[in-house]
Amino acid sequence: MGIARAGTKGQALKLLETAGVTVVDLDYENAWQDAVELGRLGDKRGVRVQYRGHESIAVNTPAALAAGLSRRKATFRQRNLYCQFALSDLPASELERLEAKAARLGDYILAGHLMRDVDAVWSD
Numbered sequence: 001m002g003i004a005r006a007g008t009k010g011q012a013l014k015l016l017e018t019a020g021v022t023v024v025d026l027d028y029e030n031a032w033q034d035a036v037e038l039g040r041l042g043d044k045r046g047v048r049v050q051y052r053g054h055e056s057i058a059v060n061t062p063a064a065l066a067a068g069l070s071r072r073k074a075t076f077r078q079r080n081l082y083c084q085f086a087l088s089d090l091p092a093s094e095l096e097r098l099e100a101k102a103a104r105l106g107d108y109i110l111a112g113h114l115m116r117d118v119d120a121v122w123s124d
Contacts, residue, residue, distance in 0.1 A: 009034050016047055026051040029076045054078040055119040058112070062090050064122040065109070069101050079107040081122075082115035 003023040006012035012034070015024045024047055026035060035051040042049040055077050059065045062085060073079075081102060087095060087109075095109075102109050 006031075009038070012038050012049070013041075016041055016045055016049075021047055023048045023050060027075050027077065031076070052077060054080055056080050056082060056115060056117050058115060058118045058121045059083050059085075060121065060123040061085055062094075063124050065098060067124075068122040069098060069105070069107075073105050073107075079105070080115075081107055081109045082112045082118075083109060084112040087111060 002021070003025055004015045004018070004021045005025045005027050006015055007028050009028070009030075012024050012026060015021050016038070024038070024042060026038065026049065031051050032053065035049065039049040055075065057068070057079055059068065059081050065081065065083060068081070079102075090098070099109050
């Protein structure tokens with residue numbers, strides 16, 4: 001099983017007891033509050049517990065950006081959406097619309113040259 005995602009503290013506690021789980025990835029709103037406690041429990045069981053407040057996504061095209069923002073957001077993490085295309089390729093009104101949608105989701109649209117690490121890629 002390896003890495004397992006926990007959407008609640010209860011799920012995390014169950015995953016810490018699950019054979020084959022080596023990493024529990026905390027992905028829920030209050031996970032930062034539980035990270036230390038769960039990390040100590042994980043240490044006792046040889047399971048690493050990790051919490052990340054954001055993830056970095058490389059976005060290859062304007063269409064991929066629109067499609068990605070249209071899908072249901074499956075994480076509580078802030079997504080930094082690093083556009084691998086010129087933002088000027090989008091009409092200003094479309095960029096404003098997509099930025100507003102990203103902001104409602106707690107995400108940011110950023111220029112691709114700012115990207116350091118990549119957790120996922122959105123492409124057509």
